[in-house]
Amino acid sequence: MDIVTPLIARQRYAAVVNGTGTASVYAFGECMKDLSPNDCNLCFAQCKTQVLKCLPFQLATRGGRVFYDGCYLRYDDYDFFNESLSSQDRTVCGSKDFGGNNTVFGANAIELVRNLSVQAVKNDGFFVGSVTFSKGNVSVHGLAQCWEFVNGSACENCLENAVSRIASCTQKEEGRVLNAGCYLRYSTQRFYNNSGPDPVPGNGGDNKLAVILATSAVALLLVFSLVAFFVRRKLLQKRRERKQLGALQVAVNKSKLNFSYETLEKATNYFHESNKLGQGGSGSVYKGTLPGGEAVAVKRLFYNTTQWVDHFFNEVNLISGINHKNLVKLLGCSITGPESLLVYEFVPNQSLLDNLFDKMLSP
Missing domain, CATH: 3.30.200.20 (Phosphorylase Kinase; domain 1)
Incomplete structure (x- = not known):
């Protein structure tokens, strides 16, 4: 797992193999693409701590996986990096029932995640969006993401499977599908970190969804400018921290205070x-x-x-x-x-x- 950590910090995902032959261990981790670098690193640190509880290998359960809402970590004894579905896939429904018209809410939630899944395949395996429908002015928010090495038809198949599985949750205010190759979630609460516009209400009583899937060119230019500014500032900050940490590590090693x-x-x-x-x-x-x-x-x-x-x-x-x-x-x-x-x-x-x-x- 120590090999995975610096890769996550640098590129937000990591796939590594340690060992040879039957002793090989495969590990993969990735953060949700809406997460900030700091949140990604902190989420992965927690993920790593949790997945170690799966060790040592147990008979018939030689792997381990941990899903957080912000990141994912898995290890196993075979190459699963391109795997989209597995017998360990899970559907997790929220505990709180939806208080309104379940039929209308369920139909709208399913249409949302279906649209997000289609768009995710077209947009580097990730998409978020929100909708509202006229009766009750209820908003639904969603996120769809395929893991880094699950793309094309594999990503499409994984998310299609997730859409069909998440249908069992539509009596609840939120639901998640945790597949080997992708992650799908909807909720009445906005949970992702993008800065897009607010939901747009539906037309009249037909409850048709208006999914927020685009922004204007001016808004995009502004966002890119802000991102470039903060990324540069973050890189300078990280450079200062590495310099300080390097001096600290030398001091620790010289003083014989170091523990692994x-x-x-x-x-x-x-x-x-x-x-x-x-x-x-x-x-x-x-x-x-x-x-x-x-x-x-x-x-x-x-x-x-x-x-x-x-x-x-x-x-x-x-x-x-x-x-x-x-x-x-x-x-x-x-x-x-x-x-x-x-x-x-x-x-x-x-x-x-x-x-x-x-x-x-x-x-």
Whole structure:
């Protein structure tokens, strides 16, 4: 999975093969195309943590897959990259019933996802849109996406299958189909991140859909200009962060404080909830047991901006060299995984909470 992470960060999808022969492992991950780069990276970090719960390989279930609304991750022991349908495909209906005319709502929802599926095949495997119909002024929003290597007729077949399966959800306010090669969703709530226009009402009582599928040339030019501006600014920010992180990694390696991400994952049972000690403003803390039997407290830092670098660097430098009866000792850190970790000595008393969860002691 570590090979997948930098590819996701760079191109928003990744397909890798590790090992040879019968020991080969195939892994694929992709973000929804409406997601920002930051949201994509954060979603994939969560995805990676969850898919590791499928390990080790079990008899007859040698693969694992995780769907989030923003991203998808799968691994298996065979080449599935062009696979559009499989026996593990799922339909997930929402829990809340639609409160109006189910027949009209269902027909409109199906027409929406069918139109989106057709347009997705024509538009690089991705399309979003929304509709409204006159009775009740109800809007329905939808998203259709095929994975990177599922295109052409394979994408079309996958989405056609998804449309037929999602019909079982139309009594509910939302529904999803999670296929091997594509993802389809509708909802009465707008859930995607595009900046297109609002839904257009239907004509009279015929409940015909008016799907928002295009924008004007002027609007597109404005959007492209804004995207270019923010992408350039983001690249400059990432360049500064990489420079700071490189200096930090050298400092960590020289000080012999470095722990591998995989070691800490295993020590905390992959950050299982039963090992969670609590959560503060900068991260969650888990109890872990190192291979030698030493109990430690592992802090998962939340980050997606340059402020994280400053926080991490300050915490490592200020605490690692201090020994005091009222301060939890910093044993090391990990900065090579999808999230950064601090490793403290485990002290089974109140001082652990006070120091790791940023709480002030009352006078």
